[in-house]
Amino acid sequence: AEVLILRERNPGECRVAATPETVRRLLARGLTLQVEQSAGLAAGYADHEFETAGARLVAPGPDLGAGVDAVLCVNPPAAEVLDQLRPGTLLAGLLSPYGAIALVEQLQSRRVSALALELLPRISRAQSMDVLSSQANIAGYKAVLLASAALDRYVPMLMTAAGTIQPARALILGAGVAGLQALATARRLGAVVYVSDVRPAAKEQVESLGGRFISPPEQEERPAEAGGYAKAASEAFLAAQRQQLADQLALADMVICTAQVPGRRAPMLISDEMLAGMRPGSVVVDLAVAQGGNCAGTVCGQTVERHGVRLIGGDGLPSSVANHASALYARNLAALVEHVLGEDGFQLDQEDPIVAGCLFTHDGACRFPDLVSGAN
Ligand code: NAD
Numbered sequence: 001a002e003v004l005i006l007r008e009r010n011p012g013e014c015r016v017a018a019t020p021e022t023v024r025r026l027l028a029r030g031l032t033l034q035v036e037q038s039a040g041l042a043a044g045y046a047d048h049e050f051e052t053a054g055a056r057l058v059a060p061g062p063d064l065g066a067g068v069d070a071v072l073c074v075n076p077p078a079a080e081v082l083d084q085l086r087p088g089t090l091l092a093g094l095l096s097p098y099g100a101i102a103l104v105e106q107l108q109s110r111r112v113s114a115l116a117l118e119l120l121p122r123i124s125r126a127q128s129m130d131v132l133s134s135q136a137n138i139a140g141y142k143a144v145l146l147a148s149a150a151l152d153r154y155v156p157m158l159m160t161a162a163g164t165i166q167p168a169r170a171l172i173l174g175a176g177v178a179g180l181q182a183l184a185t186a187r188r189l190g191a192v193v194y195v196s197d198v199r200p201a202a203k204e205q206v207e208s209l210g211g212r213f214i215s216p217p218e219q220e221e222r223p224a225e226a227g228g229y230a231k232a233a234s235e236a237f238l239a240a241q242r243q244q245l246a247d248q249l250a251l252a253d254m255v256i257c258t259a260q261v262p263g264r265r266a267p268m269l270i271s272d273e274m275l276a277g278m279r280p281g282s283v284v285v286d287l288a289v290a291q292g293g294n295c296a297g298t299v300c301g302q303t304v305e306r307h308g309v310r311l312i313g314g315d316g317l318p319s320s321v322a323n324h325a326s327a328l329y330a331r332n333l334a335a336l337v338e339h340v341l342g343e344d345g346f347q348l349d350q351e352d353p354i355v356a357g358c359l360f361t362h363d364g365a366c367r368f369p370d371l372v373s374g375a376n
Contacts (some may be wrong), residue, residue, distance in 0.1 A: 001069035001345045002032045003337070004204025005050075007060065010075045012301070014042035014322035015329060017093060018074040027054045029338060034058045034068065039373040043322040046280035048246040065089075076103050087111035090346050092336060094118060096129065097360050097371055098263045104372050107361040113348055114360045115336065118347075119368070121357035122228055128335040129354070133177045134328035136320040140181030140258065143285040144170070144316040148189060150303070150310050152281035158205060167192050170305060171252040172211070173245075173269055173294055174259035175202035177279050178287055182256040183211045190352035196241075197225050197259075198230050217244050225259075232261045242269060250277045257286040257294035263371060267279040270295040272306065280308025 002292075003026060005018040016039050023033050033055040037047060041085065047057055062339045063082035065071060077114075085091070085245035088111060095103065097115040105163065107114050117131045125132070148155050157167040158229040170186040171180045175197035187210045195206045203213040217240035223233035233241070249255065249270065255278075259264050266288035275284075275296065286298035293313075297306045318325040322341040339354060341348050348355050361368055366372060 003070045004065060004068040005035045005039050006073045006077055007036040009078050010315055011033050012336045013075055014319045015074045015326045016040040016043045016075050017333055019045055019127060019327055019330045019331060020049045021055040022330040023050055023055045026337060027206055031339060034059060043326040047374060079106060082106050085112055085215055092333060093362050095375050099374055100372055103318045104366050108366060110362050111364045113268050113362045116360040119358040121353055128308045129332050131329050133334045134332055135175040137181045137315040138321050138325050139177035139287050142321055143287055143314050144182050145183040146312055147283045151254055151281045153253055168253040169251055171248050171255045173257045175206050178258040178363045180205060183209050199207050217241050227290045227328060231330045232263050233267055238267055245269060246274050246277060249274050253282050255284040257288055259294050260291055266291040266294050272296045273308050276307045278309045283310045285312040285314045290315045
């Protein structure tokens, strides 16, 4: 079977869905690989490295995608590329399935079998394919570096001839994959770290990484959990949580916001009034900014100042660590491709929980219409 690796077309996207390493790995499984020219350039993987690994370079143009059996991408491919795919072609990538009405129409009419990696179940068997985790990990790490660089203070405690400097205090909202990596990174830099999450199970993980857990507010109604994910909290719960966080914010030097609820607007946890209570010179990095943000006033991809606090809209951070982000993404994708590769080409067994979980469109139909219409 023939697999095509696309060059990403979204502005600012530097990642690529395969590396020379995964090209070799997939070739060894009997696949043939086409790589679009310059696909890996922005991530530090040159065309000749893909060729040396055994891929065939293909030029962009009207025929791109024609006749291939599978397409691997980071973001959804351009409409012109999807138009070239023959029925039954496998497509795998981060397809932003929530509300993706136009994309779904096209995938259905082309009868593409699309695997949306956002929907991959978070089960042990799928861990090697879990791009949400590999990329969130990078975002959490980079968020702390950005905050530290923008901060007007040292992060570690220092004892100098000029006296002692106290360690910076970090507050992390959300103890998922990004939040836990932010915690670990801030600890390595020497910060004292506080972490808030609505899932009580997060306490043990936070403490095992040397963080101090801020328990969710004592409310009768606590947001439910499903499959390890938080469900949307009520406005009353969020109000109680904001009240609880106000004192913490006043003491924080850096705040890393990672709180999210899949398919929903991110919970608003820091109001403008709460920002006014923070120390001028402190920094907030909002990784939830593309989902509406955890902090008032953050702007996607920009740094703005509010009440003397620097607000960094941390969108697309994995792409800013493009070489390693691609290396991990490509391995996740290679594991998924190997998983669905049968004796005779690709086989999508809908009884398999991994395929059942993330097979978004198949045979001209969308398998998760509620998620697209926003009714979930
Ligand atoms: P996510 O990006 O959806 O959310 C980040 C965090 O925000 C979550 O921990 C969530 O509980 C928290 N959150 C939501 N509302 C909040 C609020 N109002 N205040 C504070 N925090 C709030 O989560 P994720 O990083 O994708 O991880 C989701 C879960 O999946 C976690 O339990 C994680 O450990 C688990 N996981 C399992 C596997 C696996 O078993 N293969 C792999 C990865 C992650």
